[in-house]
Amino acid sequence: xxxxxxxxxxxxxxxxxxxxxxxxSLSENSRLSYSxxxxxxxxxxxxxxxxxxxxxxFKKNLKSLSPAAQKRKVSADxxxxxxxxxxxxxxxxxxxxxxxxxxKNTIKVEIPQQRDFSSFYGPIQTxxxxxxxxxxxxxxxxxxxxxxxxxxxxxxxxxxxxNKNGARRAIPLQNKFAVRAKVIQNADELFGKSRQYLHxxxxxxxxxxxxxxxxxFIMRKVKEGHxxxxxSELLGLKTIVTxxxxxxxxx
Numbered sequence: 001x002x003x004x005x006x007x008x009x010x011x012x013x014x015x016x017x018x019x020x021x022x023x024x025s026l027s028e029n030s031r032l033s034y035s036x037x038x039x040x041x042x043x044x045x046x047x048x049x050x051x052x053x054x055x056x057x058f059k060k061n062l063k064s065l066s067p068a069a070q071k072r073k074v075s076a077d078x079x080x081x082x083x084x085x086x087x088x089x090x091x092x093x094x095x096x097x098x099x100x101x102x103x104k105n106t107i108k109v110e111i112p113q114q115r116d117f118s119s120f121y122g123p124i125q126t127x128x129x130x131x132x133x134x135x136x137x138x139x140x141x142x143x144x145x146x147x148x149x150x151x152x153x154x155x156x157x158x159x160x161x162x163n164k165n166g167a168r169r170a171i172p173l174q175n176k177f178a179v180r181a182k183v184i185q186n187a188d189e190l191f192g193k194s195r196q197y198l199h200x201x202x203x204x205x206x207x208x209x210x211x212x213x214x215x216x217f218i219m220r221k222v223k224e225g226h227x228x229x230x231x232s233e234l235l236g237l238k239t240i241v242t243x244x245x246x247x248x249x250x251x
Contacts (some may be wrong), residue, residue, distance in 0.1 A: 023083070039074065112212065160173060
């Protein structure tokens with residue numbers, strides 16, 4: 001019976017998020033950010049009591065995040081807690097206190113420098129060159145490239161169209177890549193190879209790893225002005241957490 005009561009209580013917390021957001025005047029990006037943070041907040045309290053001890057434990061879990069992410073989440077969650085109290089959803093007025101900086105344990109977030117890859121965009125002569133420019137253009141991982149088909153490339157509109165686990169996304173391609181890549185006749189042979197084979201071909205062309213080239217794609221998109229949510233969608237990510245460091249450093 002206690003389990004059922006707790007479950008019902010937390011389901012109600014989740015249901016209050018749209019009501020809370022309706023009281024705010026927010027841009028679409030801000031609304032998505034609030035919704036993401038508040039759903040995480042409610043998910044935590046699916047297994048913890050909504051009281052002072054539970055709030056302190058939640059605060060402790062935030063300490064592993066960057067200061068910017070901590071500040072954003074504390075602000076959103078405190079506003080939500082105030083809303084819950086005034087709506088009489090919770091009986092106590094609870095707030096998350098400011099997270100103190102721990103200079104000794106501060107982890108310095110490093111991101112690589114943006115590089116000039118114009119030399120990669122000559123006539124495509126090797127599989128490794130094609131792979132390098134493809135990752136720079138799309139941010140795809142070798143695992144994702146293994147599942148591509150040549151028919152996924154829409155050269156009329158310079159798009160790479162991907163359907164992964166029922167989720168569709170279209171990644172725009174720069175013309176300097178499209179004019180060189182669309183003449184390739186046997187790319188499906190390359191896509192059918194293993195990840196190890198793709199890594200080997202890439203290594204023959206450049207010392208940059210697939211991960212480093214993917215980071216260059218991310219940084220280019222940040223500089224172009226894409227939102228963190230647009231970029232997570234382009235990359236097919238379920239959360240924005242891994243992208244936060246790039247937006248903190250580059251914006």
